[in-house]
Amino acid sequence: DAMVIQNPRYQVTQFGKPVTLSCSQTLNHNVMYWYQQKSSQAPKLLFHYYDKDFNNEADTPDNFQSRRPNTSFCFLDIRSPGLGDAAMYLCATSRGGGGGNQPQHFGDGTRLSIL
Amino acid sequence: DAKTTQPNSMESNEEEPVHLPCNHSTISGTDYIHWYRQLPSQGPEYVIHGLTSNVNNRMASLAIAEDRKSSTLILHRATLRDAAVYYCIRNNAGNMLTFGGGTRLMVKP
Numbered sequence: 087d088a089m090v091i092q093n094p095r096y097q098v099t100q101f102g103k104p105v106t107l108s109c110s111q112t113l114n115h116n117v118m119y120w121y122q123q124k125s126s127q128a129p130k131l132l133f134h135y136y137d138k139d140f141n142n143e144a145d146t147p148d149n150f151q152s153r154r155p156n157t158s159f160c161f162l163d164i165r166s167p168g169l170g171d172a173a174m175y176l177c178a179t180s181r182g183g184g185g186g187n188q189p190q191h192f193g194d195g196t197r198l199s200i201l
Numbered sequence: 202d203a204k205t206t207q208p209n210s211m212e213s214n215e216e217e218p219v220h221l222p223c224n225h226s227t228i229s230g231t232d233y234i235h236w237y238r239q240l241p242s243q244g245p246e247y248v249i250h251g252l253t254s255n256v257n258n259r260m261a262s263l264a265i266a267e268d269r270k271s272s273t274l275i276l277h278r279a280t281l282r283d284a285a286v287y288y289c290i291r292n293n294a295g296n297m298l299t300f301g302g303g304t305r306l307m308v309k310p
Contacts, residue, residue, distance in 0.1 A: 092244075128300035128302060129245065129298075129300050130300070131297060176244050176245070178245075180296060182296075184296065185231060185294040186232060186235075186292035186293050186295070187252070189247040190237075190247065190296075191247065192246065194242075194243050195243075
């Protein structure tokens with residue numbers, strides 16, 4: 087089955103130690119998104135790639151960066167994680183274009199804990 | 202600003218229909234209405250979406266008011282596996298999802 091895969095499901099890192107979360111897709115979708123979901127809150131969009139074009143949300147901290155080396159993979163880098171960055175990080179994909187007519191397909195997330 | 206309003210929680214009995222309401226009174230003419238649901242410890246799952254006409258798929262039906270200021274997600278026979286948070290989202294031309302608080306659906310056996 088075509089899908090969005092996030093690894094690992096659980097990640098523990100130390101305060102201030104850089105961490106990378108990964109996402110892969112077999113859907114061949116143009117667009118890949120990263121969301122942050124804190125406990126008991128709704129997902130919040132951090133940024134997305136439309137093909138190779140990176141689009142950052144205005145209120146995403148500089149501490150969060152992303153890379154998309156090819157269509158299938160996208161990475162979320164947190165340069166210096168703070169305690170407030172503990173959350174579930176969700177990757178999603180969609181076809182491009184369509185003006186709001188494209189469903190997004192989500193992975194099951196990586197739950198990040200900060201010690 | 203999610204720009205949609207949903208009840209915080211709803212309860213249903215197993216095998217009965219469930220109607221989940223959503224208000225989006227400031228919706229623009231080109232915004233699609235998307236519904237996603239999120240089960241515990243999983244990522245959101247796409248349920249259904251529409252623009253003006255009612256829509257049906259294997260998971261649910263979406264009834265959209267004629268003025269498009271509200272919509273209702275219909276689960277025809279609720280099962281215990283349908284217990285989740287259901288998000289109603291206005292999806293604009295950029296295809297960016299802004300999640301609101303959603304409705305937590307509880308299904309009683």
